[in-house]
Amino acid sequence: MTGFLGQALLYIVPFLLVLTFIVTIHELGHFLVARAFGVKIDRFSVGFGKTIVSRTDRRGTEWRIAWLPLGGYVKFSGDLDPSSVPDEAGLAELRQRVIAENGPGAERDYFHFKPIWQRALIVAAGPAANFLLAMVLFTLLFSAIGEQIVAPRVASAVPGSPAAEAGFQPRDLILAVNGRPVADGREVTQTVLMSAGDPVRFTVDRGGRQLILTATPERNLVDDQIAGRVRLAQVGLLMRPLAGDLSFRRLNPVEAFGKGIETIGSTVGTTATYIGRIFMGKESGDLLNGPIGIAKAAGGVTQQAVAANPDPGWMAANLALTFLSFAALVSIGIGIVNLLPIPVLDGGHLLFYGYEAVARRPVPARVQEVGYRVGLALLAGLMLFATWNDLQKLSLFKFLGGLA
Template structure:
């Protein structure tokens, strides 16, 4: 029983810490921009449920920490409906109530009566804060650790695999994939994973000679300590750079920020590509993950990082580094999901504001209600699908490593 509780805490605690931190930053993005525009804010909460500790600042905003650490929220004054985008009648009613309670002109401090561009910036500030957080975390990691480049040199070709049939040989150095120059093993792996059943063109350097090869990745079931059982596209290569192949360089703050920006762009591009392949029927969605998968990954990363060294100090440092990188990736994901044009998300609000800017009136209440219900159904369906994936494979991460 004690062992079970220990394992549960190992997975749950890192997940809650990472999730609460990221969501708090997301909500802080909304809060700071709203405060800059003079919006009246009732509450900023870290966690949900009953208040553990709280205080009210000079602006009348209640700051509190609640007992359920599953994120947080910011509540603007006048937020009555679930969509936070009242229609024309709702705005008129809210205006009358505010004027009756606080006098003429008080409505100008309320979110819903701010200009559209200000409301749009406040809404977009949440996802923007997530991307900024990822940028800061990754920049700090690159500054602290530098950049270690592991070139894609072929160390092993699996007999009978697509790579073997294509003519790959041990010692080949992969230079381009589908015309794109690659510098690291992970670059090759990422392209292969997103190309199941599609021919992939390679250019390799074989003892000074340029050789062109074509291999078609096939899905195979893999079991990983963190990923669990997943289907991943492979061609049957293992990258094993020689000691002389590795390159390391320190990065100044500008170089680190550039590298971090590049990494964020790569993650977003891969995400959009993968989702596009799902809608095109080329992927099963097996790599989509929900809360269970993220919790499993957080715990697995913590466990493996701690076991990497017998020195307690080095183990703690390793855990911190890997959780920071993990938090950056999750923050990118949360920022991206919130920008989807689904009414219950920030992207849906931006969609409504776009309509309002063109039509010069808010979206009708009936349309908002339908959109809200459809949005909830879409999110619920996506969550159920992702949770089903989590339960099936019992994990999350597919480490790129040197596999292709």
């Protein structure tokens, strides 16, 4: 029982800490831009449910910490519609009520009566805050640990694998993949992961001679400490650097900032490519994670950080750096998801505002209602699919009856 509780704490606590921190920053993005535009705000909550502690500032905003640490929210005054985009009738009713309670002109302080461009910026500020957080975290990371480049040197090719059939040999150095120069082994791995079933051209240096080798990645079932049981695209290359294949350099804050931007761009591009391949039927969606998968990943990175060095000082430093990296990646993921054009998400609100800007009137109530329901169903379906993936990665169904 004690072991189970320990494992639960190892997985759940890091997950809740990371999730609450990232969602709070997301909501803080909405809050700060709304406050800059003079929007009246009722509440900023860290967590959900019953209030633990709260205070009200001089502008009438209640700041509270609630008992359920699953993120947080910001509530604008008059924000009663679940989609946050009331129609013309709803706006007229809200205007009358606000004027009756606070006098003429008071409605100008309410979110729904702000110009479209201000409302759009307020909504977009949430995902923007996630990307900004990732940028800051990556800048701190690269400033603290620098940049290590491990050249993609081939140690061996798994017998019978696509790499072996392509003719890879030990000590081959990969110079480019699909014509794009690569300097680090991680670039090779990333391209292979996104290329299941598609031929990949490798430019290889073999004893000073350049060769073009072509291999088609195949999906293999892999047990990963962080991701669980997943099918990953592989060509069967084992890479191990030689003495001269390792390089390291310290990065100043400007260089670290640039590297952080590059990492965010690469992560967003890879995510977009993966989602696109899912819609084209080239990927199964195994790498999509729900809350269980994120919790497992949080526990996995915690275990790795603790096991890396038993010294308490090194352990604390390694945990801090590991969680900074993990939080940055999760923050990018939350930013991307919130920009999806689904009505219950920020991207859906921006879609409605785009219509309002063109049509000169809000989206009709009936359309909003249908859009909200469809969006909620899509989001629920996505979460169910991701949770199904999580359970399969944990081998739960295999344990229960060999279904996986």
